[in-house]
Structures are given as structure tokens and as C-alpha cells.
Amino acid sequence: MKLLYSVIIISHNNFENTTHGALESLARDEKGDELREVIVIDNGSDDLTCDQLRQVHLPSFKPRLIFNESNLGFPKAVNIGVKEAKGQYLILLNSDTRVMPGAMLKLVRELEENPDYGAISPVTNSAGNEQHILMHDDEPEKILKSAKNWTQNACPNLLISQRLDFCCVAISKQTFGKIGLLDEDFSPGYFEDFDYCIRLTNNNLKMGVLETAFVYHEGGASFSEKPKSTRELIKTNKKKIIKKHSGITFLHRRDCNLDAMKSYHTQLKDSLDLAYPFFKRVNLASTDSPKGWFKKKKYTDRLLSLTKEIADDLILLNEPVQKEIDEVYKTLIRKPELSDYNGSQNRSEFLLTLLYLDHRIREIEENVVSFLEIGAFKGLWAIALGILCRKHGKTPLYVTATWMKHNPENEDLIRVCQRMKSDGFLSAKIIDGDSANPAIVEAVHKARNSYDFVLIDADHSLDAVKKDISNYAHLAAEVLLFHDVVTKKCGVGKAIESSGIGLHYVISRGTQMGIGLVDQRLTPSRHSKISKAHWL
Structure with missing residues (x-):
């Protein structure tokens, strides 16, 4: 049977911490393993690494090993692998990666279905373009576990890219025949991938990022942390690529991230629900602003304009969610006014906030999703929590600390909580009293040690809000x-x-x-001023 694809890995020393993990992750990927071969090109490693490579025997494959007598560098080693590969499609895979099951075959199938694309890469936790997505963990296995949320909720269509990071890239054997091999003038490495991307573009071939495929990438240190010799090599090869391709643009990762968000905006017109990847990209963008006043302002202005446009479209696209909330609200609330929920919420703000919470609910591993509301009015947030949890097969738990004698709508709130209990809430509890009262604070803490979401919306006087922040803000495990x-x-x-x-x-x-x-889950904001927050 003709092989569908070949995975090519370049190895050099440190087997246990690099190539070993990549090979083991490929062995766990049973999707299409009979259609592939794995080739390891060893670049002049020490005897220990060479012996370890020879001893590799994995359940689903035994890698083909090619040993170079010396370290030829990345481009030359890759070219050896390309010439030796028997697959119709080739995947270049860094040795410091871990593959999510199914990712390799997804890349190949996407190339099969899109012959106008010359190269396709997955998203990853470490890259210099739009392949980079925000991850909150440090360990490879935890990152791979978290990445499942991304791949399950990501944009299903290819994102067009100007350049790909070759930590993992799929290219057909036919394309290598047309474009040629990697330029060995960039050996031992750096910018050979950018050069190849330019050559693809010059031959009218597109490049794409497939967000439903993820590969963990250990990645290198930042430029300033690299050895002096490496920094000099990067500078030298940058000069080479500028000389070879005049007029090229070096896009920063943050600009590529905004381009990906712009692509979402286009695809929203096709009624794709892209709230999850949109908010994840916004999370990354809001923590990745440039230094320098002028650059920061230019970047921030573009980010704000783009996110506002996409957020407005998301609100329109998710009107069915709001209508579902409206139906329950009309059933349970006396004299319901839906224009602003009886003066309690701006409808657009409310729905956009729910979409943010929805994307976070998808990331909560536990079956129970808990919500603490300090100062409830009519129970609107409890209604919304129930609808969001039902959408994801989660069990909602709702607690509110509110002073019922100061709530003219207490009959509505009681009715809502009673209905929520019958609708499958683990709890829909009203703790009656002043939220500043130590007995009420103690009752809230006894009900639960922490809550996924905490909303502070009781007495709006300065001192009262400060007390509520002191008493309840730390209980928010996910979103405050x-x-x-x-x-x-x-x-x-x-x-x-x-x-x-x-x-x-x-x-x-x-x-x-x-x-x-x-x-x-985000890095704490450095700004206490509300005006410095990111406005959606």
C-alpha cells in the first residue's frame, strides 16, 4: 500500500527530553498510523543518543533511522528526509514537540482537500505567528489536555497565513518537487522556513493554519536569552533573507493574532459560532501589547476597533440565546420588561458577558458550575446560568446573598430560585441579609469554599462595594x-x-x-484604572 504521509524529525542529542517525547506522542496517535512512516534524521548526536534511537520500539511503528556523521544543521537534514520519504505528504516535526492524537492526519486531509494550499500548520503554544494560542499551563501533558477545548471549539476553516512556523508543517511531496527543497544557505538554521513561505507565495500557493489541530512545542528562549553565537546567527540569516527577497515584511506575532481575529469577523457572516476562539484571541491580544507609546496606541486602536466590530456581530448571531432567556424571564417574572430586563441590565452587555462566561464554562472540568451573586434583583443571572449549563451538559449551582426586605422584587427572585431547583440546579439558594453582615459573609463561605463565577452587584455606595470586594472577591475561582x-x-x-x-x-x-x-486565568492586570482595561 502506498504511504499517505511521512513524518520527518530532526534529532540532535538530549534524546530523553526531546525526540523521545515526540515519538511516544506519535505512537499514541492511532488515527491513520497504518498510512504513515516516521523518519528520524540524527544530526551527529553523541553515542548515547544514537544508541537510544536504535532501541526505540513502539507499538504502532518503528522509525526509520538515518545517521549523519556530523551536525549538518536543520535545512540540510530536512532535505535528506524529504528525499528519503515515501509518503505523498510530508510533515516536518520538531523534536521538542508533542502531538495531539489525530492532528497529523487532520493536516494531511486538509492538504488533500485544498490543493491551492502549499503548506498547512496546526496551532501551538509556542510560535511567532497566528499559530500561537494562549495556554495557562506549563507542563506538556496539561497543555495538551487544555488544548482539547480549543480544538473542539475552534474555527473549522483554514486561517490564511503569510508565513508558517516549521515546528510542525505539512507539505506535499509534489509541492517540494515544484518549489524545491529548503535553502541550505540558511544552515544551520533560522529563516529557512520564512524563505520557503515566500517561495510558496511567489508560486501562487497559499499557507494555512488549522485551528482544529494542536501540537505542543517546547520552543526556544527569547532572543535576548539566547547565546551570543545564536543571536549572531539570527542576525546574519535575517540579512540573507532581506537580500534574497527585497521588500519583505516581518510581522510580529501580535499582528498575526489580530489578522486571525479579522478572519473570524469574515467567517461570522457564515453564521459560524466563533465566540470561543475570539475570546481566547482577545485574551492573548490584551496581554501582548508592544512597548513604546506610539506603537502601543496604534496597536490598541486597531484591537479596540476590531474587537468592537466582532463583538457586535457575536451579539446579533447569538440572539437565539437571548430569546431563550427572555422566554423563561417572561414566564417567571411579574410584569416583565424585556427591553432592559426591568432596568437591571443593558441587554447587549448582558449577552456579551454571557458569551464570555460560556467560553469559560467549556474549560471547567468539573460537572458542577457555581455562581455567587451578591445582591440579586429578579434572578436573571440564575436563569442565564441554567441555560448555559444545560447547553454544555453541566449542573448549575446558584447562591445569592441579598437583603430581601430591600428588594421590592423578592417574590420574583423566590419564584426563579424555586423554578431553578426543579429544573435540575444542584442548589438555588437565597441567603437573606446585608452582604456586609459577618453572619451573611460566614453563610456564603459555608455554602461553598469558592465559586466559579462571582458577581458583585449589591449596595453601590463606595464603602459598601469595598466591603463586598474584601469579603467576596477572593471566592471567584474563574471570573469575577x-x-x-x-x-x-x-x-x-x-x-x-x-x-x-x-x-x-x-x-x-x-x-x-x-x-x-x-x-x-489571565495574568493580573497591571492597571487599577478602569479606563485602562480592554473595552468590549
Whole structure:
């Protein structure tokens, strides 16, 4: 049987920490293993590494080994592998990678279906272009586990790229025949992948990133942390590529990330639900701004404009979710006013916040999703929590600490909680009293040690909000929310700023209300000023 694809790995020393892991991950990938071969080109490694390579016997394959007497560098070694490969498609795979099951075959199938593409790469945790996605873990296995959420909820269509990172790239044997091999003038390495991408473009072949395929990449240190000899090599090869291809543009990773988001905007018109990858890209973009006032302003202006346009489209696209909430609201609430939920929420702000929480619910491993609301009105957030959890097969748990005698709508709130209990909530509990009362604080802590989501929306006076922040903000395991952060005639904004909590996002669609959001998985914001948060 003719082989469909060949995986080519370049090995050089340090077998246990590099090539061994890549090979083992390929062995766990049983999808299409009978259609492939794995070739390891060893670049003049020490005797120990060579012996370890010869002893590799994996259940699904035994790699073909080619030993170079000396370190020929990456481009030359790859070219040897390309010449030796028997597959119709070739996947160049760095030795410091770990492959998610199914990723290799996905890349190959995508090339089969898109003959106008010369090369396709997966997303990864470490790359210098739009292949790079934000991961919150450090260990390879944890990153691969987290990446499942991304691949299951990612954009299903190829993202067009100007250049690919060759830590993992699929290219057909036919394309190598047309374009040629890697330019060995860039040996021992750096910029040979960029050079090849330019050559693909010059031959009218596209390059794409497949977001439903993920490969873990250990990656190297930043430029400033590399040895002096490596930094000099990078500078030398950069001069070579500029001389070879005049007028080329070196896009920064952050700009590639924005280009990926722009692609989402185009694809939203096809009714694709891209809220999950959009928010993940926004998370990355908001923490990856350039240094220097002018560059930062230019980047921020583009980011704000782009995210506002996409967010508006997401709101329109997800109107069915809002209508579902409306139907329950009309059933349970006396005299329901849906235009702004009886004055409690701006509808667009509310829905966009729910979409953010929805993308975080997909990442929560536990079956139970918990929500603490400090100061409830009519139970709107409990209704929304139930609908989001039902969508993902999760069990909702809702607790609110609210002073019922100061809530003119307490009958509605009681009715909502009773309905939620009958609808499968693990709990829909009202803790009646002043949220600042030590007994109420103790009751909230006894109900649960932490909550996935915490919304602070009780007494809006400065001192009251500061007390609620002190008593409840630390209970938020995933996302901390504040309501009315934009409204000037209340103390919410001032309390947040004086407490030193840096909001990651402000979701606002007017001069009043506004929802502030702190995502606990992101690096803490360096800015306490609300105006410095990213506005959606």
C-alpha cells in the first residue's frame, strides 16, 4: 500500500527530553498510523543518543533511522528526509514537540482537500505567528489536555497565513518537487522556513493554519536569552533573507493574532459560532501589547476597533440565546420588561458577558458550575446560568446573598430560585441579609469554599462595594464580575480602583451600567484604572 504521509524529525542529542517525547506522542496517535512512516534524521548526536534511537520500539511503528556523521544543521537534514520519504505528504516535526492524537492526519486531509494550499500548520503554544494560542499551563501533558477545548471549539476553516512556523508543517511531496527543497544557505538554521513561505507565495500557493489541530512545542528562549553565537546567527540569516527577497515584511506575532481575529469577523457572516476562539484571541491580544507609546496606541486602536466590530456581530448571531432567556424571564417574572430586563441590565452587555462566561464554562472540568451573586434583583443571572449549563451538559449551582426586605422584587427572585431547583440546579439558594453582615459573609463561605463565577452587584455606595470586594472577591475561582462600573453616580468604579483590582475587560454599550470582568486565568492586570482595561 502506498504511504499517505511521512513524518520527518530532526534529532540532535538530549534524546530523553526531546525526540523521545515526540515519538511516544506519535505512537499514541492511532488515527491513520497504518498510512504513515516516521523518519528520524540524527544530526551527529553523541553515542548515547544514537544508541537510544536504535532501541526505540513502539507499538504502532518503528522509525526509520538515518545517521549523519556530523551536525549538518536543520535545512540540510530536512532535505535528506524529504528525499528519503515515501509518503505523498510530508510533515516536518520538531523534536521538542508533542502531538495531539489525530492532528497529523487532520493536516494531511486538509492538504488533500485544498490543493491551492502549499503548506498547512496546526496551532501551538509556542510560535511567532497566528499559530500561537494562549495556554495557562506549563507542563506538556496539561497543555495538551487544555488544548482539547480549543480544538473542539475552534474555527473549522483554514486561517490564511503569510508565513508558517516549521515546528510542525505539512507539505506535499509534489509541492517540494515544484518549489524545491529548503535553502541550505540558511544552515544551520533560522529563516529557512520564512524563505520557503515566500517561495510558496511567489508560486501562487497559499499557507494555512488549522485551528482544529494542536501540537505542543517546547520552543526556544527569547532572543535576548539566547547565546551570543545564536543571536549572531539570527542576525546574519535575517540579512540573507532581506537580500534574497527585497521588500519583505516581518510581522510580529501580535499582528498575526489580530489578522486571525479579522478572519473570524469574515467567517461570522457564515453564521459560524466563533465566540470561543475570539475570546481566547482577545485574551492573548490584551496581554501582548508592544512597548513604546506610539506603537502601543496604534496597536490598541486597531484591537479596540476590531474587537468592537466582532463583538457586535457575536451579539446579533447569538440572539437565539437571548430569546431563550427572555422566554423563561417572561414566564417567571411579574410584569416583565424585556427591553432592559426591568432596568437591571443593558441587554447587549448582558449577552456579551454571557458569551464570555460560556467560553469559560467549556474549560471547567468539573460537572458542577457555581455562581455567587451578591445582591440579586429578579434572578436573571440564575436563569442565564441554567441555560448555559444545560447547553454544555453541566449542573448549575446558584447562591445569592441579598437583603430581601430591600428588594421590592423578592417574590420574583423566590419564584426563579424555586423554578431553578426543579429544573435540575444542584442548589438555588437565597441567603437573606446585608452582604456586609459577618453572619451573611460566614453563610456564603459555608455554602461553598469558592465559586466559579462571582458577581458583585449589591449596595453601590463606595464603602459598601469595598466591603463586598474584601469579603467576596477572593471566592471567584474563574471570573469575577462587577455591575455598573461605568455609571458615574455610584461608587462601584471608585471602589474597584481603590481596592487595586485591575479589570481585564469592561463590557459596555453606553454611558451607564457596564460590566467589569476579571479573568482569574489571565495574568493580573497591571492597571487599577478602569479606563485602562480592554473595552468590549
